Structure formats: C-alpha cells, structure tokens
Amino acid sequence: MATKQEIFDLFARHVSSGKSKYFMSYGIDFIFGRREGPYIWDIDESKRLINCHSNGGVFNLGHRNLEIIKSLQQALDDTDIGNHHFVSTKRAELAAKIANLMPGDLKYVVFGVSGGEAIDTAIKIARKATGRKKIISAKGGYHGHTGLALAAGNAKFSAPFLSESDDFIHVPFNDIAALEEQLDGEIAAVILETIPATVGMLIPDNNYLPEVKKLCQRNGSLYIADEVQTGLGRTGKLWGFEHYGVEPDIVVIGKGLSGGIYPITATVIQSKLEAVFHEDPFLHISTFGGAEPGCVVAEKVLEISSSTVFLNRVNALSEIFQKGILELQKQYSSLFIEFRQKGLMMGLKMSSPDYGLFMSKACFDAGLLCVYSALDYSVVQFLPVLIIDEALSLEIIERLSNALSILKRFIEYK
Template sequence: MIFKKKDPSEGKQNIIELTHQHVSSGKVGFYEKYKIDMVMGRREGPWLHDMDGKKKLFNLHSNGGVFNLGHRNKEIINLLIEQLNYYDIGNHHLPSKPRAELAQKMAELMPGNLDYTIFGVSGGEAVDLAIKIARGYTKRKKTVSIKGGYHGHTGLAVQAGDAKYRSPFLLQSDDFLQIPFNDINSLKEVLNENIAAFILETIPATLGMPMPANNYLKEAKKLCEKNGTLLILDEVQTGLGRTGKLWAFEHYDVIPDIVVLAKGLSGGIYPMSATVIDKKLETVFHDDPFVHISTSGGAEIGCVITKRVLEISSNPAFLERVNNLSKIFKTELEKLQLKHHKFFKGIRQKGLMMGLELKDEWAGPVFTKAAFDNDLLIVYANNDSSVVQFLPPLIMQEKEVAFVVQQLDKAMRQAKKLHMAVKLKDNIYSTFIGFVH
C-alpha cells in the first residue's frame, strides 16, 4: 500500500489546508468567507483557544451541553487517568460492573418506572433506539415529531427532523409526521391507533428555545396515553441540570415513557448516550435480547465517567449554583435588552437554557459573527435564525458574568452595524443560514 506523504508541519494554515483537502472543503470555504479564523487548540473550563494562541473564545454554546462541566474538567480527567489503569471499552455482550452501576444510578435519578437504560455513542443513535422500541412495543409504525425540532442525523432521528436535512439524501417516509410545537389541538388531530410515538425536545433548542406552554407536556402525555402512543422526551440538550433541575421535564409535571440523553453525559471527554425506558418497554427485548447492540455504546471507561457526571450534576449544591447564575443572567440580560431593545427583542429562559430573541432572521447569523469578533462563542438556532442560543457552561464562575455581559454589549453594537450593512448589501449573509444546530 502506498501512503501519501504529509507535510509534518503543525502550523495552523497547514491544518486548514488539510481540512480543505481531506475533511470538508465546503466548511473551510464558509469560514474563510465570513472571516471566522479559528482552529481549536488549548482548552480549559469555559475557554477555548485558537491553536496559534492569538485568540481565545468564552464558550457560550457549550456544544449544546457537551461542555456543561467545562472543557477538560479536572475531576473527570483525573478519574479517566486513574480508571484507564483498569478499564477499556469492554465487551458489549457481557454484563459489566461500570455499566450496571451506571444504569442503577440512572434509574435512581429518574422518576416513575424509568428503570432500564440502553447506552449508545451518539444522541442520534439513542433517538433511533427510542423510536425502534416504541415501534416494537406498540406494533405501530408512525412517529409524530415537532416542526423545527431536531433529533440528529442518523436513520430514524433524521426522519423525525426537518425536510432540509432529509431531502438532499432522498429520505422521505410516510411513517413520520410533524406538527407545530405547543399546539395541543394538532396533536389531538394527528394521534390515532397507528401512531407509535410522539417525540419532542422538552425545550426545542434548534427551534430557538421556545418554552413549553403551561400544561402542554402534561396534556400531551394524557393524549398519548389515551391513544396508546408513547411519549419520548429528548433531553439531549435540556438534561443534566441545564434548566436548574436535573431533567427539564421535572418543571412540567410529566413523566415520559422514554428519555433520550447524550452530549453532556460524556463529560466532554468520552462519548456516551442513553435511552432510558419505562420498565414495561423492556419486554421488547425478551424474545431476543441481542436484537439491538452497539459495539462501543456503554463502553466501560465511558460508564465510569458518565456516573461521575451524574453524581456532579444531580448534587443539590450544583443545581443551586445553576439557579443562582440563571438569576444573575436574567437581571443582566434584561438590562442589556433595554439598552438594545430595537435589535434585542426578548429573552427565553429556563435556568441556563437561554435564547436571545433578535430583530429578524438575519440578526442571529450576524450576531454569531459579531460575538466571535468579541471573543464569545455563540451560535444562532438553525431552525429559527432570529434567536441565538445562549448556553454557558454550568460551571462558569459568577465573577465571569461581568466579562460576558460586557462582550455581549460590544457584540450587540457591532451586530447592529453589520445588520444594516447586510440589508444594504442585499442579503450578503444569506448563505450564513444553514451553519449549525
């Protein structure tokens, strides 16, 4: 076999060139066009540095919750180093101490009969499994999801998402239906004896964090029960303390049949996802317990880390800190909104799950760029680009809030100017839309 010779240089431009040639030419072109010049280098807590050391960003996106505990959390890293003396991925066929103990911890932290957990690697994989189980249990084929909701890009998860992620790949199935969020009448109309599952994010992040209306989730659960449909709550972004409670659904007095978790379960270190199911659903695997497997899902070394993540995130003192921080942000963001009220229209907030409502669909992408120029990593909501997602790491310090607010203020001022320029230049930012989730 002939291996291509590579320039051993570690320079930033070289990495960008290699990315262009071997990872994604489109992404490199995109970042060049909008002068977002960054290759991730050193990272620590809420900060990530450019590899040339010239720029650093305060992470207010946290990868949707992956970095809830910050980058390279010391406790997690020390645990990983210690446990690598003993564990590896393990064997997914055999019973395992870390996996069993993690599943027990999960059951302890979940309400009702959510007693069983099947671990995977990604959120999409966990959503796929949730829908598979719903279909297997109900013997029905159809799934209802939310217009503008997002569950990942794998087989069934992508089917439950929006057409723009499906149509390029000719993925269209009559087994998937979508209804508007917070619209209980649409749910009433669509549910019948053919619907296996209703899946939604407790607070839909990619749709810009609209908050569930009073009783929406509770009513939805009642309707599902009446129709023999299972309720799947995707807590990939909302779970693990993000909203000030361990699980976001705890705010809404509802217990789903299935909960999907991922992102933050990894501690930012080892990929892990979970499909937590009501005890009754485990019967799906009684005939053949090997009918679903995941070679690297529930890796033993990952289970050790995830158990520590659960212990940290469920600690009442940790949740109290999240709630205190969220109060401080509420006050500060309200002041900022007053100051920039023509551009910054409103705040959506549940704990540290926040969305900043901006002027129009161009404002989110423009603000994302202005925030980057002012040392903040902030990303607009891909399915409603008038909102930017505001997800600080849960471990950030109170004393860091002043810096964040000061930079937000500067970014608002820059974004307003840029927004005017966009208008004048006839939508030069149109291709900005479609950036991230």
C-alpha cells in the first residue's frame, strides 16, 4: 500500500498542489480511510475523528448508513441511471414524496446532481416565469460554484472567474429596508439561504423571511429558499423555513438528500411555475439529474429524516449542545464571543478571524473534524451528524472544551 506521503505527493501532482501543501503546512496529514456513522479514520488508522462538519449536511445520517446502503444495493438489482427524457417510476415516486413533505403548492420537482445545478435551475425557472432577469441575494451568501449560483454568491468566488454581473444584486442579510430599496420591476427573484452558513451561520430574525416573502409577492418577484444545508432535519424541523412560518415559491434541496452515497438534488417549485415547461418540456435537461438509484436513496433519506422520532431526537440533542456550549462560551469568553444555533446547525463566533483557522486545527488535534466559515474566518461551523446519542454529544462537548484550551494555550504562548 502507498504511504501517506506518497498519496499526498500523487494528489499534489494530479489533483491539487495547493490543497496538498495547505494541509501539510498545518500538520493535517489526514487521508480519509475507514468511515462509519459519526466517525472517520485516517487511512493508516493512526487517528479517528468525530465528524462535526458533515460536509454541510451530506452526512446528516452518518457515514455509510446501513439502511441507505441497503436501499442502494437493492436499487442496483434492477435499475441504472435511466433516461432523463422518458417517464420514470422512480423519479415520479420521489417527486411525489417530496411534494407531500412540502407545504402548500410546492408540488413539482426538477432533479439535479449538485446543489449549484439545482440553484441554477431555480434561477432559470424564476427568470422564465417572471420575464425578468435580475436576482437579489444576501451579501456573503453562498449557493455553489456553477454559473448562476456563482454569480448569486459572494464576489470572493465569482470575481476571479470574471463571473460577477450587474444582474445580481447583493443586500445585507436580515435587513428588510435594504431589500425593499432594491426591489423593483426588474427583479425576478430573491434567493436566500435560510441560515447563511458560509458567512458564519447567521440566524434570521423571526420576522425576516416572512417579510421577504411579503415584499416579493407585492413586487411580483419569487422567493427562493436555499435549503441545501438547512433542509432534512438539520435545524430540528424537516425544512429550516418552517421555523419562520413562511412558504417559499421555490425550495432547493441538496447535500443530505444523497445520503452521502449517491448524488441527487431537487429544485421544488409551485405548481404554477411548472408552466414554464408547457411549451417545451425538454427545455431543461440534466442527464444524471434524478438518476434512478439516487431516487431510491433519497426516498429512504426522506423516510428517516421526516419521522417524528428522528426530529425529536435532533431537538433533544440541540438542547444538550446549547447547554454545554454556552457553558464553554462563559469559560472562554475572551476567545469565543457568540454561539449561533438553530437545532444542530451551529456556529462558534471567535473574537478574531485568526482563531477560526486555529480552532479548526485545535479541534483536529482534539479529535473533531470542524471547519471555519470560508466567508467569515472568525466562525467555526459546527455540524455534527444527526444520528448521535446523548453520550457522544457529551463527548463532543468535552473534546470541544479540549480544543478551546489548546487554542488558549497557543495564544498565550504566542
């Protein structure tokens, strides 16, 4: 078997020299090996991490969830990708299941492979339905790295690729007046992550999203909820927007829908919006979107994630984390200045942008996989898998305490 150094060198030569150098420079010579439930082991089994990043929700149900693996294995007995032009039982059944779990008239589903693609689809539909071009999104918002999604996101990722556009307007999150000022007859849609994750887990004020919807309705614009991270139980409700009693015109689901096993995403639209495809139902195509094995996996994910027992457990865990982490905040108040939380969607705001990176490394040393926010380095994203028990939650809090003490000693030493 190749040594870790050989794998790092191979990766540097053929995938990314920058990433290889970055991880080595911080002493994170970790290569994903065995994985199971909340755990990931280094390829040589020298280290085990508890996943508190979960790829932003991909591993909501843990790594290699046995129920999901079984459903995929069964699907492979008699399906393959299928054909994206033809009528498909599996696509129809999954779409019906999603529609049943959505509020109001969100009854049609367009399938995709990545979150970015599903956001692109949402924006395309909004433009065609309204005959308008401009899109408003949040400053620091993140919707993926594909064409329209990239332009809707922060300039940090769009500017280097010359993908900024005057058709995309950015307003501060949680600021209704700023949104109202930009809304006019040219705005097709307002797209918002229910909780913007990449800019540091901003929690919306209770009246913010309902006000957004009301303003959109008044202006003839659509409200698109990006639920790629907040969907599927992460916040303690099946969909994050349910906390705010609001019904989006379009909902985008990704990440966790895959069960961490088979990529699949969904753009869920109100019935009236399906009319954009009446003239030509082949106007939008995705060869792998809604691949049949993925449909089977996603159905199982939805069955597990929508159960009351599952959601109750997320809420019970959320209370344990709240209690434990607020204690840590008191203890380390000069380093850790704010705890952001909705269910198990959590962020630890540190007192300096330097500390997000240091804290991610301290967490690694303490046995936790945590990643700082790419658009606010002072925030450590904290997203444990959702299927842990109380004992493991307490162990995670203990390890987080160790990480904070490592960080404190490091800063004092400096």
